[in-house]
Amino acid sequence: MPTLPDPWHALLDEARGYPSPHNSQPILVRVHDSRRAEFFYDLDRGLPAENFGIPFGHVCAGVFLESLSTVAAGHGWAVTESLRDDDLDFSATERLHPLGALELAPAQITPDATARLEAFHRRRTSRRPYRRTRVDRAVLDEVTAIAAGTGHAFGATADRALVDDLIRINQETLFDDLRNDAVHAEILAWIRTSKRHAAATRDGLSAETMLLPGPLLGFAMRHRGMWDLPLAGALLRRVYLNTMRGVRELGWLTGPFSGPRDYIEAGRCFMRVWLAFTRRGVHLHPFGTVITNPRSHAAFVDAAGIDESGGIDGSGGASAWMLFRYGHSAEPPRAHRRPLDAMIVGGSR
Numbered sequence: 001m002p003t004l005p006d007p008w009h010a011l012l013d014e015a016r017g018y019p020s021p022h023n024s025q026p027i028l029v030r031v032h033d034s035r036r037a038e039f040f041y042d043l044d045r046g047l048p049a050e051n052f053g054i055p056f057g058h059v060c061a062g063v064f065l066e067s068l069s070t071v072a073a074g075h076g077w078a079v080t081e082s083l084r085d086d087d088l089d090f091s092a093t094e095r096l097h098p099l100g101a102l103e104l105a106p107a108q109i110t111p112d113a114t115a116r117l118e119a120f121h122r123r124r125t126s127r128r129p130y131r132r133t134r135v136d137r138a139v140l141d142e143v144t145a146i147a148a149g150t151g152h153a154f155g156a157t158a159d160r161a162l163v164d165d166l167i168r169i170n171q172e173t174l175f176d177d178l179r180n181d182a183v184h185a186e187i188l189a190w191i192r193t194s195k196r197h198a199a200a201t202r203d204g205l206s207a208e209t210m211l212l213p214g215p216l217l218g219f220a221m222r223h224r225g226m227w228d229l230p231l232a233g234a235l236l237r238r239v240y241l242n243t244m245r246g247v248r249e250l251g252w253l254t255g256p257f258s259g260p261r262d263y264i265e266a267g268r269c270f271m272r273v274w275l276a277f278t279r280r281g282v283h284l285h286p287f288g289t290v291i292t293n294p295r296s297h298a299a300f301v302d303a304a305g306i307d308e309s310g311g312i313d314g315s316g317g318a319s320a321w322m323l324f325r326y327g328h329s330a331e332p333p334r335a336h337r338r339p340l341d342a343m344i345v346g347g348s349r
C-alpha cells in the first residue's frame with residue numbers, strides 16, 4: 001500500500017468500520033496530501049440489481065461521510081466536503097465513480113465528539129432477538145430532533161398489529177427478492193456461508209451475523225424454490241422469523257429523496273440516528289430491502305399510513321427511505337471489514 005500521510009492513515013483505518021448494504025464496502029479514497037483527498041464509489045461493489053441500487057449507493061456514501069467526520073472529530077479534525085451530484089452509472093467503463101473532494105482542518109475535541117466516536121466503535125447491526133422492553137421516550141425525542149436537524153422526520157410505531165405486519169413484510173421481501181433473477185444472483189454473490197468464507201473475503205453477509213446456520217443459509221439461497229415448499233418452506237420461515245423475536249418497536253425515516261444530494265444527506269441522517277441509538281445502548285437493524293423492493297415498499301407505506309403523494313422518486317414529497325427495528329438485545333457478532341489497503345486507490349483493490 002502507498003504510505004498515507006498523517007492523519008489520513010489513522011482516520012481512514014477507523015472510518016472503514018462504516019456500515020454498508022450487504023457489507024459490500026464500496027467506498028474508496030485517494031489521498032493527495034496530509035489535508036486533501038478524494039473519495040469514490042466502486043461500482044463493482046454496488047448493488048445494481050435492486051430497484052434502489054443508485055439511491056442506496058449514494059445513501060451509503062452519506063453514511064461513510066458521517067462516519068469519517070465522526071472519527072475525525074473524535075481525533076481533533078473537521079472534514080469539509082465538496083460533493084459532485086451526478087448519479088452513479090453502473091454501466092460505466094470507468095469503475096470508480098468520483099463522489100467528491102475531502103479536506104481536513106484542525107478542530108477542538110469536544111466531550112460530545114469523544115462520546116460519538118466511542119459509539120461509532122461500538123455500533124453494529126443487531127439481527128438478534130430483542131428483549132421486548134420499550135426504548136425510553138427521551139431517546140426517541142433525541143432521535144426525532146436529530147432527524148429534524150437534517151430536514152428529515154423520524155416515525156415510529158409500537159402498535160403490536162402494525163409491528164407484526166411490517167415484520168411479515170420484511171420477511172416476505174427476502175422471498176420476493178429471491179424470485180427476481182438479478183437480485184437473487186446479487187444476494188448469492190454477497191452471502192458468506194461459513195466463518196472461514198467470511199474471514200477470507202472480509203466482506204459480505206455472513207451466516208454468523210445473520211444468525212442462521214451457514215449450510216442452511218447456503219442451501220436455501222441456492223435452491224430458492226425451497227421457500228415455496230409446504231414443509232421445508234414453513235420451517236425456513238420459522239428459523240428466519242425466530243431471529244425477530246421480541247421486537248416491540250419499528251422506526252422509519254422520511255424526507256427529501258430526489259437526487260444524489262438528497263440521498264447523501266439521508267445517509268448522513270441515518271448514521272447520526274444510528275449512533276444516537278448506540279450511545280444510549282439501543283441496537284438497530286435496518287430493513288433496507290423493504291425500501292428497495294417495490295412491492296414491499298408499497299406495502300410498508302400503505303400499512304404505516306405514510307403519505308408519499310409527492311413521489312418517492314422525486315417530485316418533492318416526503319419519501320420513506322429507511323425502515324428499521326430498534327431495541328435492546330445481546331451483543332451481536334461483529335461483521336468483518338477489508339483491510340485499509342483495499343480502501344485506498346492504488347492499494348490492492
Ligand SMILES: Cc1cc2nc3c(=O)[nH]c(=O)nc-3n(C[C@H](O)[C@H](O)[C@H](O)COP(=O)(O)O)c2cc1C
Pocket residue numbers: 017018019020021022023056059060063123124125126127204205285286287288289290334335
Ligand atoms: C443503507 C443500509 C441498508 C441496509 N439494509 C439492510 C437490510 O435490508 N437488511 C439487513 O439485514 N441489513 C441491512 N443493513 C446492514 C448491513 O448489512 C450491515 O451494516 C453490514 O453487514 C455491516 O455490519 P455492521 O453494521 O454490524 O457493521 C443495511 C445497512 C445500510 C448502511
